[in-house]
Amino acid sequence: MTGGNVIAAPGVPAAAAPSRPGRLRRIARRRSTLAFLMTLPLLAVIGGLVAYPFFYAIYLSMLNKRMTRFVGLDNFAFLLTRETFQFVVWQSVIFAVSAVIAKALIGFILAHVLHALPAKGQRKWRGMLLVPWVIPPAISTLAWWWLFDPTYSAINWMLMGIGAPPIAWLGEPGWARFAVILVNVWYGAPFFMIMYLAALKSVPDQLYEAAAIDGATGWQKLRYVTVPMMKNIIAITVLFSLIVTFANFDIVRILTNGGPQDRTHIFGTYAFQVGIQSGDIPLGAAVSLFMFPILAVFAVFVLRGVTRRSKEMAG
Secondary structure, eight states, rough: OOOTTTOTTTOOOOTTHHHHHHHHHHHHHHHHHHHHHHHHHHHHHHIIIIIHHHHHHHHHHTTTTTSBOTTTTHHHHHHHHHHHHHHHHHHHHHHHHHHHHHHHHHHHHHHHHHTTOOHHHHHHHHHHHHHHHHHHHHHHHHHHHHHHHTTTHHHHHHHHHHOOOOOOOSHHHHHHOOOOOOOOHHHHHHHHHHHHHHHHHTSHHHHHHHHHHOOOOHHHHHIIIIIHHHHHHHHHHHHHHHHHHHTTHHHHHHHHTTTTOOSSSHHHHHHHHIIIISSSSHHHHHHHHHHHHHHHHHHHHHHHHHHHHHHHOOO
């Protein structure tokens, strides 16, 4: 640069040099606009199927039974005074937490067993173990309902074969709770298995080799290598499964319909009974919204832990 004049490189027009940043900015701006336009259909679907129903449910929950008058939080206050709803909250927490813990443990064990198999045998067993998760839950739950049937129960037939008394699986509150949790675990454990198996395959073999050189046992490898490398996957999988399990409907609806004595109702089935079958849509909407603060608190803690661990690994 001499006296404020720009000296262009040989073979390059002088006007081309200063215009290049502006051209790049225009291209980047066009690409961001194009990306936004391409995401509009997805945003519309999310808005129509998730955001709008959620806010409309909030609006409905603040109306009276005839939906002619705004009552504020009266529906929520009324639910908290009902003994049946208190049982629903307690049963929902027991159902979701116990089922998710059982699915996580079974999936973790199955993933390690499959990871230790040869590739050929692993594909075969992986396909068979995924069958419960692939079958539609309504169909598989009907099969379980037949297994628990008081008259034609195949499980009771086997129990009587060894001299044990038959069990009223769906007729007693304790056994009915166990039955719905068992079916949910049977259906959801393969999802944990496939997620944990993918996480195991991403753990570098060099870490295990270094641990073996240091004399680590199998338990120490699991505790200090495998679990720390899988923490984020475990947390995200548990969060996703907890949300789905809390919102479960078909398993409880088909097996027990909330009985006996409303002792197996969860938020979804009780909201359906109150809102659709009893005709009190605002109260049913209030029941369904009780899940949101519980899941929101859990999601905040889980995602905060995931973010913190990701920053530690990146740093």
